Amino acid sequence: MDxxxxxxxxxxxxKKTIVLPESLELRTLKATxxxxxxxxxxxxxxxxxxxxxxxxEGLDISGVKIIDPENYAQMNDFIDTLVELRKNKGMTxxxxxxxxxxxxxxxxxxxxxxxxDGMVAGAVxxxxxxxxxxxxILKTAPNTKLVSAFFVMVVPDCEYGANGTFIFxxxxxxxxxxxxxxxxxxxxxxxxxxxxxxTEPIVGMLSFSTKGSACHPDVxxxxxxxxxxxxxxxxxxxxxxxxxxxxxxxxxxxxxxPGSEIAGKANVLIFPDxxxxxxxxxxxxxxxxAEAYGPITQGIAKPVNDLSRGCSDDDIVGVVAITCVQAQIxxx
Numbered sequence: 001m002d003x004x005x006x007x008x009x010x011x012x013x014x015k016k017t018i019v020l021p022e023s024l025e026l027r028t029l030k031a032t033x034x035x036x037x038x039x040x041x042x043x044x045x046x047x048x049x050x051x052x053x054x055x056x057e058g059l060d061i062s063g064v065k066i067i068d069p070e071n072y073a074q075m076n077d078f079i080d081t082l083v084e085l086r087k088n089k090g091m092t093x094x095x096x097x098x099x100x101x102x103x104x105x106x107x108x109x110x111x112x113x114x115x116x117d118g119m120v121a122g123a124v125x126x127x128x129x130x131x132x133x134x135x136x137i138l139k140t141a142p143n144t145k146l147v148s149a150f151f152v153m154v155v156p157d158c159e160y161g162a163n164g165t166f167i168f169x170x171x172x173x174x175x176x177x178x179x180x181x182x183x184x185x186x187x188x189x190x191x192x193x194x195x196x197x198x199t200e201p202i203v204g205m206l207s208f209s210t211k212g213s214a215c216h217p218d219v220x221x222x223x224x225x226x227x228x229x230x231x232x233x234x235x236x237x238x239x240x241x242x243x244x245x246x247x248x249x250x251x252x253x254x255x256x257x258p259g260s261e262i263a264g265k266a267n268v269l270i271f272p273d274x275x276x277x278x279x280x281x282x283x284x285x286x287x288x289x290a291e292a293y294g295p296i297t298q299g300i301a302k303p304v305n306d307l308s309r310g311c312s313d314d315d316i317v318g319v320v321a322i323t324c325v326q327a328q329i330x331x332x
Contacts, residue, residue: 003154003165004318008040011324016117017042018320019110021103025123029056031316036063041324044116046103069106078109085137108133111302117327120319122307134304144299146184149173150192151281151294160248161267162199167192168269171277172295182225186270187233188298193268195329204247204266205240210256222272237262293318303327
């Protein structure tokens with residue numbers, strides 16, 4: 001069974017409720033039909049029922065729950081909570097009421113209140129717009145200093161990684177992490193790989209240099225990040241700095257980094273900055289015809305996931321299933 005089928009089975013085993021605020025987007029509605037048909041999750045759509053059903057004409061979304069913020073019985077409670085959470089930032093009831101008219105803020109508050117177990121958006125909204133309410137309302141998870149984002153990449157007919165499955169991180173959120181941030185991204189991504197893929201994470205810290213083949217401050221950053229990550233997680237299999245081929249191709253790893261237990265075996269790839277991570281995932285997705293699930297966030301107190309605005313309805317189904325599994329892990 002491939003990665004996403006396994007994730008769907010795990011989602012079905014303990015069904016969660018996911019809120020989708022982009023309810024007038026056709027890809028969201030097509031994904032909703034598939035999610036309900038496959039019995040992956042319970043779905044809440046945010047908006048006016050007549051508008052949503054009109055947009056969904058020809059699709060079977062019976063069984064979906066539609067909530068209109070303008071006629072929501074618990075809205076006063078939502079407003080009170082947002083004022084309390086943001087009072088130190090000058091939040092007033094008027095501002096809170098206005099913000100909660102935004103489906104993204106309303107949906108995140110549903111997650112905060114436990115009405116939904118997670119949220120997925122980003123098919124039509126920017127990453128910043130999706131994550132802003134999440135960080136303001138849900139905040140970071142305990143013992144987490146940094147929220148970051150990764151893609152699960154499933155490469156067909158690939159002998160590398162975990163049977164062609166990798167995590168690429170950070171490929172969606174942190175533009176230019178310093179050494180400490182890069183180390184935190186590496187440790188979080190390893191945990192995410194273990195939770196989602198179910199295989200031991202082997203982390204390659206990527207660079208344009210392998211083991212001193214080049215000298216540059218950018219290389220130094222990766223070397224320092226690797227050292228910090230080893231201190232944070234002494235049992236983690238991690239090495240760097242490694243060029244991409246030295247990280248995943250056994251023969252190249254043996255040649256370029258002969259003393260490394262990690263070189264040639266990495267399945268978690270940590271990119272030195274967002275330029276590299278974002279370009280890397282898109283190249284792999286388009287040229288290798290890989291499935292790209294994400295950006296999946298790590299470090300938020302409850303699961304909220306962003307989508308690429310170029311996503312398909314099947315991508316949304318996959319990210320919803322992953323969000324369900326994250327919610328299951330959160331509970332445990």
